[in-house]
Amino acid sequence: MTGPALDIRDLTVTYGDVVALDGCTLSVAPGRVTGLIGMNGSGKSTLFKAVMGAVRVDSGTVTVAGGSPAAARAAATVGYVPQSEDIDLDFPVSVRDVVGMGRYGHLGFTRRARAEDRVAVDEALARVELTELAERQIGQLSGGQRKRAFVARAIAQDAALLLLDEPFAGVDKRSEATIVRLLRSLADDGRAVLVSTHDLHALPDLADDAALLLHRILFHGSVGDALQPENLVRAFGVDVTGGAP
Numbered sequence: 001m002t003g004p005a006l007d008i009r010d011l012t013v014t015y016g017d018v019v020a021l022d023g024c025t026l027s028v029a030p031g032r033v034t035g036l037i038g039m040n041g042s043g044k045s046t047l048f049k050a051v052m053g054a055v056r057v058d059s060g061t062v063t064v065a066g067g068s069p070a071a072a073r074a075a076a077t078v079g080y081v082p083q084s085e086d087i088d089l090d091f092p093v094s095v096r097d098v099v100g101m102g103r104y105g106h107l108g109f110t111r112r113a114r115a116e117d118r119v120a121v122d123e124a125l126a127r128v129e130l131t132e133l134a135e136r137q138i139g140q141l142s143g144g145q146r147k148r149a150f151v152a153r154a155i156a157q158d159a160a161l162l163l164l165d166e167p168f169a170g171v172d173k174r175s176e177a178t179i180v181r182l183l184r185s186l187a188d189d190g191r192a193v194l195v196s197t198h199d200l201h202a203l204p205d206l207a208d209d210a211a212l213l214l215h216r217i218l219f220h221g222s223v224g225d226a227l228q229p230e231n232l233v234r235a236f237g238v239d240v241t242g243g244a245p
């Protein structure tokens, strides 16, 4: 891929009187993990939804791999792990079925899973360490295991751009380490990864770059620079470093 995997220009999104994004500009390169950092209500989830074409955009542009969000969705170019899953947990689908949904964009004319789809699903399950639980009903996983299942779905999709909205919320240290390793290897494969998190301490291990969001991007650069107190104060309004590290 040449050019940015994701290019957001001067994006404004409002919900009635609430201005969630206000002239937000961000460019995300392939081969990198970019951390998206911002306080509650700063517009992180709205930014992801705008990239997925799931909210109405007031002004500005979103370009995914050179095309529109709708084209990217149709071509399965972009994979998305939402902050909370709007799924019916009683729905009778297995973990394997959920991961297999990531392959819908790849299914042929007959929409029947082919050998390569099954291989992609098996590999994704193995990478999030859910092989053993593959036949379980999705509602019978713990919250953290379920999060990993949705990460596996995005991996199986083989998307060039991966969006993960707080994948570490409610996830233990071991699952977090698994996901961090995975995102790193996906970036090493040339994918672009944009991941929002509140865990500033995990950021140096997680990301190559960080973007600080407060309705617009205040800073985008190295993780070390992003974590400087003067930048964090601008993004969070208070010194959140607590003097460490």
Ligand SMILES: Nc1ncnc2c1ncn2[C@@H]1O[C@H](COP(=O)(O)OP(=O)(O)OP(=O)(O)O)[C@@H](O)[C@H]1O
Binding pocket: 015, 018, 019, 020, 038, 039, 040, 041, 042, 043, 044, 045, 046, 047, 083
């Ligand atoms: N559907 C909606 N209707 C009205 N206002 C909304 C809606 N969704 C989000 N908002 C508002 O838009 C702003 C940005 O919300 P958003 O969910 O994008 O923030 P966030 O950075 O993801 O926050 P968090 O860290 O809590 O997940 C907030 O003020 C929020 O209350």
Ligand SMILES: [Mg+2]
Binding pocket: 044, 045, 046, 083, 165
């Ligand atoms: Mg959010």
